Amino acid sequence: MREYVANVVQAATSIFDGLSVTFSHFFREPYTIQYPDRMPIPVQDTLPYRYRGFLDVDLEICTGCLACQRACPIDCILIETRKDKETKSMLIETFDIDLAKCMYCGLCTEPCPTGSIHHTREFEGADFSLESMVRRFIKEPVTAYKPKKKGEDDPVVAPILERGKRYIAEFADPKDDAPAAAGKGG
Ligand code: SF4
Ligand code: SF4
Known part of the structure; x- marks a missing residue:
């Protein structure tokens, strides 16, 4: 029984670990660049x-x-x-x-x-x-x-x-x- 519970906890922890990375993206600045018309500066100027x-x-x-x-x-x-x-x-x-x-x-x-x-x-x-x-x-x-x-x-x-x-x-x-x-x- 103890081993069974330990496995469940480990599985839940693994799922949480993986999803925590995914969830963190809700709070980060998006990486998507809406090229070419919504750039803060032209791409050419960043080269x-x-x-x-x-x-x-x-x-x-x-x-x-x-x-x-x-x-x-x-x-x-x-x-x-x-x-x-x-x-x-x-x-x-x-x-x-x-x-x-x-x-x-x-x-x-x-x-x-x-x-x-x-x-x-x-x-x-x-x-x-x-x-x-x-x-x-x-x-x-x-x-x-x-x-x-x-x-x-x-x-x-x-x-x-x-x-x-x-x-x-x-x-x-x-x-x-x-x-x-x-x-x-x-
Ligand atoms: S090498 Fe320079 S100067 Fe000579 S033809 Fe080409 S562009 Fe003109
Ligand atoms: S030398 Fe190279 S860069 Fe210049 S025109 Fe020819 S292919 Fe293009």
């Missing part, structure tokens, strides 16, 4: 600085060197350039990135001399066709950026170049993994 999201290109500082295109192992990037006969400057006529093919490896960003091509923290790319996943950065031909001496850059271009340089230093070629870069946008 680490070096998150490799969609690629973006700052054409203002693109030299048209094609290094990114050559670096891509699966030919996601298509750049077309030509020399303007009158001004002798280089024009970039096409800069497309196929985000449907892209595997977000970051290899294209590493050789970029200005940080023009860079990852962002954007990742929401659902669309209705693969064709619409090709990002076409150029509508009209743009003049390729020519590196200038320090302080000689156009005031509009200077902050963009500054962002690019910071990107190279902290993202594409990080010398230090310390949290100095944390929280900065790409």
Whole structure:
């Protein structure tokens, strides 16, 4: 009889132990994230600085060197350039990135001399066709950026170049993994 009662007590204790974890959830903050429309802050802002999201290109500082295109192992990037006969400057006529093919490896960003091509923290790319996943950065031909001496850059271009340089230093070629870069946008 004593053993029988002990078994009943043990069974009841085991059930209580298990359910106590379940019941505790009635009083805890819910873990559920009601993505995407009821977030206190956008998910993108919670991602680490070096998150490799969609690629973006700052054409203002693109030299048209094609290094990114050559670096891509699966030919996601298509750049077309030509020399303007009158001004002798280089024009970039096409800069497309196929985000449907892209595997977000970051290899294209590493050789970029200005940080023009860079990852962002954007990742929401659902669309209705693969064709619409090709990002076409150029509508009209743009003049390729020519590196200038320090302080000689156009005031509009200077902050963009500054962002690019910071990107190279902290993202594409990080010398230090310390949290100095944390929280900065790409
Ligand atoms: S991230 Fe990788 S796959 Fe995507 S375009 Fe750059 S090199 Fe190509
Ligand atoms: S994005 Fe960078 S690597 Fe690609 S063509 Fe422009 S300057 Fe060269």
